[in-house]
Amino acid sequence: MPESFRRGGPRIKRSLLASLLCAGLLAAPALAAFAASKAEAETAKPLNSDLDAPLFYQLLVGELELRAGQPGVAYQVLLDAARRSSDEELFTRVVSIALQARAGDQALLAAKAWRETLPKSTAAQQMTVQLLALLNRPAEVAEPLRALLALTPEAQRPGVLVSLPRLFQRAAEPKKVLATLDPVLEAAAAQPLTRLAARVTQARFAIQAGDSARALAIAKDIAQQYPESDEPMQLALELMPSQTAAEALIKTRLAATPANHALRLAYGQALARAQRAGDAAREFRSITEAAPSISTAWFALGALELDLRHAREAESALNQYLQLLDQAAATPGSAEASVPAQAQADSEARQQAWLMLAQAAEMRGDFQAAEAWLLKVDGAERVTEAQFRRASLLARQGRLSEARKVVQAMAEDTPEKLRGKLLAESQLLRDMREWQLAYELLAKANERLPDDADMLYEQSMMAEKLSRFDEMEALLRKVIKIKPDHHHAYNALGYSLAERNIRLDEARNLIAKALSFVPNEPFILDSMGWVEFRLGNKAEAVRLLRQSYASRPDAEIAAHLGEALWASGEQAEARRIWQEGMQRDAKNEALQETIKRLKVGL
Known part of the structure; x- marks a missing residue:
């Protein structure tokens, strides 16, 4: 006290x-x-x-x-x-x-x-439950919760149940919360009126407790009992990063209700977060074909096409998005035209679209068009991005020294701004393949911002480019020590070992650890496919690399898949994959090296 x-x-x-x-x-x-x-x-x-x-x-x-x-x-x-x-x-x-x-x-x-x-006060029971959650005393919650549900009108009980996970979201021991409340929720699930809410709440508590397998089982059960309910789909979206089978629930629902654009949008966003750009673009492209008036789908598609290095497709989607914004703003009585908050959101989205269009133009080598788009960007929140894009334009024109000065002039009055500025300059040098300069910059940055996991990771990547493999490994192991769930660090170290064809069993274990955090991440699947290829497991390598390439048709993944197919006797398909990779990024080092080493004529 x-x-x-x-x-x-x-x-x-x-x-x-x-x-x-x-x-x-x-x-x-x-x-x-x-x-x-x-x-x-x-x-x-x-x-x-x-x-x-x-x-x-x-x-x-x-x-x-x-x-x-x-x-x-x-x-x-x-x-x-x-x-x-x-x-x-x-x-x-x-x-x-x-x-x-x-x-x-x-x-x-x-x-x-x-x-x-x-004893018949609903407010008293509710306050007790809230305080027990606040004080992290889940073992005492069951009794007042039962009393609260008994006193709450039947129509309002589902609302009480679904509010519980948020109330306990910061619990120190989520497994104890689940164990304590499970009997209460099972009793509620036995009642028709509260069955759905109780089962959803159980699933959410299971997610909080780290029991994603049980949460998925509950989501499947809900989907079967309530085939039109949105709740199991929301659970499946949340479970996608840790449970690969969760995606099947969403695909099944979309196959049954292809016009469910809200679900498809959410699914596409989940795929994008998982770095599955190709799969995500497919979903957003489907929406734009079926419902071309949904502007957010065009925006997302444009961003993904840009990520996939499809410059013209990105420009087409983003211009369509801007056209829809203009039409909405010109329509009397529309939310976009009359609600200040919506107008502000649209303004910010325009700024982002202009920046992406500048990047797409730069990708095509049209620097004049890129600068024209950048001149439109005047939002304070996008100044840093616009400066970086201008710097990138200068560097692409052979004016790297000027480009660095543009980035160096950025504000660094907060740790976040300093970090962003340093990472932006290192990215600029990486894009120009100035590995040594990037390494030196990041080494100094890590003196200014010690124990920054992402900054150390970037330095390790430059050490690898300079063939300083021992230093790269030491940096990556430091990253893992600082941030044990840094899946990129596990993957980078495992891939480096596989690429050098050494310590392959250790490489496989490192990459498996990375996949335990993000099971379907395309680049990590690519790493696992590559280590399997190095181990001589050609069939498994092709399977994994096909899955990776289907999710993200990247030039480096194309290089690996093509080589695995070539070694498996599927040379025609290998050539096709390599040709696709060259169309996306003809300068990709891994792809060029593979084709040259295997003496393949395309």
Whole structure:
């Protein structure tokens, strides 16, 4: 209990008159106002109060003690008054006093007194559940939760259930929360009206407890029982990164309801987050064909086409997106034209679209068009991105020194801005294949920002480019120590070993660890396919590399898949894959080296 909450004790020494005087309640202005309204007061009909004199005195003293900096005294006086009066608002006030004094245990005691005094109070049960969650005491939640559900009208019980995971989202021991609440939720799942909400809540608690397998099983069960419900689809979207089978639920629903554009949008976004750009682009492309008026699908498609280095396709999608924004803004009464928040969001989206169009033009080598798009960008939140794109244009034109000065002029008045600035300059040097300069920059950056996992990772990649493999490995192991779930570090180290054809079993274990965090990430699947190829497992290598290439048709993945196919006797398909890779990125080093080493004519 806080010291300030203990001070003073329960003693009440002041007289009522003294307390009133101390509070200034009998000051001259108040007396004057009373005299001025005396005639009106005499004729007005009196309003009777439920307060008796002792209760009034308790309330007054409690509030005065609180004003005088004695929350402990106020708490005790007002809690006694709440018990005597059975007043819900007064119990709420007592709990609030304890919480403001950071006395969580006393707040819980007040809530329990409230429950005992008013056992049929929904608010009392609800407050107790909330406080137990706040105080990380899940073992005590079951009883008040059962009481809360029993007191809540049937139509409102699903809402109570689905709110529970958010209430316990910061619980220190989520497995204990699941174990404690499971019996309550099972009982609720036995009732038709609360079955769906209870099962969804169980799944969410399972996710929080790290039991994604159970969460997926529940999601499948819900999807079977409620074939039109959105909840199992939302669960499946959340489970996609850790449970590959979750995706099948979404595909099944989309096959049954192909016009469910909201689900397809969410699915596409989940695929994009998983770095499966090719798969995500397919879903957004499907939406634009079926419902061309959905502007967000065009925006997402444009971003993904750009990521896939399809410059003209990206420009087409983004221009269509801007056209739809213009049409919406010009339509009287539309949300885009009339709601300030929507107008602001559209303005920010335009800025981002212009930046992407500049990048697409730069990708095509049309620097004049790229600069024209950049001139449109004037939003403060996009200044840094616009500066980087201008720097990139200068570098692409052979003016690297000028380009670096543009980046170096960026603000660095916060750690986040400094970090972004350093990473931007290193990316600029990487794009220009200035490995040594990038390495030196990142080495100095890591002196300024020590133990920054991402900065160390970038330095390790430059060390690899310079064939400093021992240093690369040391840096990556440091990254893993700082951030044990940094899947890129596991993958990079495993891939480097596989690429050099050494310590292949260790390489496989490292890449498997990376996949345990992101099971379907295309580049990590590519790494696993490549190590299997190095180990001589050609069939498994082709299977994994096909899966990787289908999700993200990248030039380097094309190089690996093509070589695995070539070695497996499927030379015609290998040539086709390599040709596709050359069309996307003819300068890709891995692809060029593979074709040259195998002496393949395309």
